[in-house]
Amino acid sequence: MTKEIYIYNTLSRSKEKFESLTPGKVGLYVCGPTVYGDPHLGHARPAITFDLLSRLLRHLDYKVRYVRNITDVGHLENDADEGEDKIAKKAKLDELEPMEVVQYYTDRYHDYMQMLNVKSPSIEPRASGHIIEQQEVIKNILEKGYAYESNGSIYFDVKKYDQDFPYGILSGRKIEDLISNTRNLDGQSEKRDALDFALWKKAAPEHIMRWPSPWSDGFPGWHLECSAMSKKYLGEQFDIHGGGMDLLFPHHECEIAQSTVANGHTPAKYWMHNNMITIGGQKMGKSLGNFITLEQFFTGNHEKLEKAYSPMTIRFFILQAHYRSTLDFGNEALQAAEKGLERLNEAILNLDKISASTETTFSIEEFENKCYSAICDDLNSPILIANLFEGVKHINNLLASNLKISAQDLDHFKNLMKLFVNDILGLTQEGKADSGADSKLDDVMNLLLQLRSDAKANKDWGTADKIRNELQNLGFVVKDGAEGASWELK
Structure with a gap:
């Protein structure tokens, strides 16, 4: 059957049928992390959301080029200039x-x-590796008169832009309201107007990250990198731009303004934003100091955690909520997710215990249609999961001989359950280290982990990372915790 995808487009504020610019191909750009600290639960949500999207698109036979950047320069404190x-x-x-x-x-x-179990993107560019491309965008914007130089820095002229193009089309914010809520500090800023944002910043003498440019030794503005890198790898216009709701304004709004001037149109056809993970109703984030790292979740080493939670429990917890809804952290919700995932995994294992009959007494087609309808309706993972638990009931009834299924339908049912649970939702059976592992293997692993710990203590990150990476290549996962490192088999 033909499966049409509908996604909520932030740009139009409505759910739209997805139609790619090039039939059979999808260009997807997602704002990645600024890498100055360990990833936390807030980083996991966009990664899992757009992993889910790319898995679904690929399953539906789209060729996906997924670009997710690494911000390694230009992101200043408080997301400011x-x-x-x-x-x-x-x-x-x-x-x-x-x-x-x-x-x-x-x-x-x-x-x-x-x-x-988040798959790697097709391309993962770093901002620092695309300085030339960013400078070319700045030159283009300057030539068209929508930016100006001030003391070696280049700023985008928001009011000038708003005269010719509507500023605020993504966020719905009106420039008049922004002006009334913004206070200009006369003589205390290089900007002509407080609304303007930096395309290039002249580096102060103590600033250690700098590059030569026609205007000054400096560094690119935070908003600029995504405009430059998305164009380089996906073209002037591509299908989907994704990211967290916290990036909608000003980051994505500024991206639209820059790209519209440089290329003559908005960069993406569809804009998708996942909502926030909250703790006690407040957004989780490094800048607020209320975050829990993924390592802490996996080890249980945090005062707000009652126990450790596995990676698949975290993934399932995130997928149980629709990506556009807020998701509030809580031990009770995590433990409910853990139990739900155990039921789902147990049911999939039980599929192999079912005996085929000569007839089928429930509708496999109806089950399949409900699952596809849910996930194709703006990635409605909670409804898909609810449908999968209907599948769990079918499995339990089949085991109890309350339902019957033919051999052909049994194979189809098995494939459907594994497709939606494993391939699309990306949930896997988590392996644990064999409790009966050879004691000599334990000794060797403990020695390697001690050598890695010594290397980290001496700030020899290269050796520490090499030990971890080589072990990973051999099928061992190294986990860092408060009481030292531990290992398990993949």
Whole structure:
């Protein structure tokens, strides 16, 4: 059957039928992490949301180019145009080169995404590797008269833009309201107007991340990198731009303004935003200091956690809520997710215990249609999961001989359950280290983990990362916790 996808487009504020710009192909760009600290639950939600989207698109035979960037320069404190670079600040605190910080936390991000069974994007560009492309966008905008230089920095002229194009089409904010809510500090800013945002910042003498440009030694503005990198890898216009709701304004709004001037049109046809994960009703985030890292979830080492939770429990917990709804952290909800996932996994294992009959006494087609209808309706994972638990009831009734199923339908039912649980939702049976593992293997692993711990203590990150990566290649997962590192088989 033909399966049409409908997604909520933030740009139109409505649910729309998805039609790719090029038949059979999808260009997807998602804003990735700023890598100056360990990934937390708030990072997991967009990663899982757009992993779900890309899995569904690929299942429906689209060729997907998924680009997710790494922000490694230009993201200043408080998401503003003033202050220290978040990565440079961390580098100073740890007495490291900024790119050491970037590499370490990028590796950590990848490790935890792998544990969550988030597939790698097609391309993962770094902002620092695309300085030339960003400077070319700035030159284009300057030539067209929508930016200006001030003391070696380049700022986008929002009021000038708003005269020719509507500023605020994504967020729905009117420039008049923004002006009334913004206070200009005369003589205290290089900007002509407080609404303007930086395309290029002249580096202060103490700023350690800088590149030469026609205007000054400096660094690109945070908003600019996504405009430049999405164009390079997906073209001037692509299908879907994704990210967290917290990026909608000003980050994505500024992206639209930059790209509209540079290319003559908005960069993406559809804009998708996942909502926030909250703790006690407040957004979880590093800047607010109320976050729980994924490592802490997996080890249980946090005062708000009653126990450790596995990566698949975290993934299932996130998928139980619709991506556009807020999701409030709580131990009770996590433990309910853990039990629900156990029921689902047990049912899938029980599929192999079912004996075929000569007839089928329930509708496989109806089950299949309900599952596809849910996930194709703006990624409605909670409704899909509810339908899958109807499948669990069917499995239990088949085991109890309250229902019958033919051999052909049994194979189809097995394939459907595994398709939606494993391939589309990305939920897997989690392997644990064999309790009867050879004691010599334990000794060797403990020795390697001690060598890695010693390397980290000496700030020899290269050796520490090499030990972890080589073990990972051999099928061992290394987990860092408060009481040291532990390992398990994949």
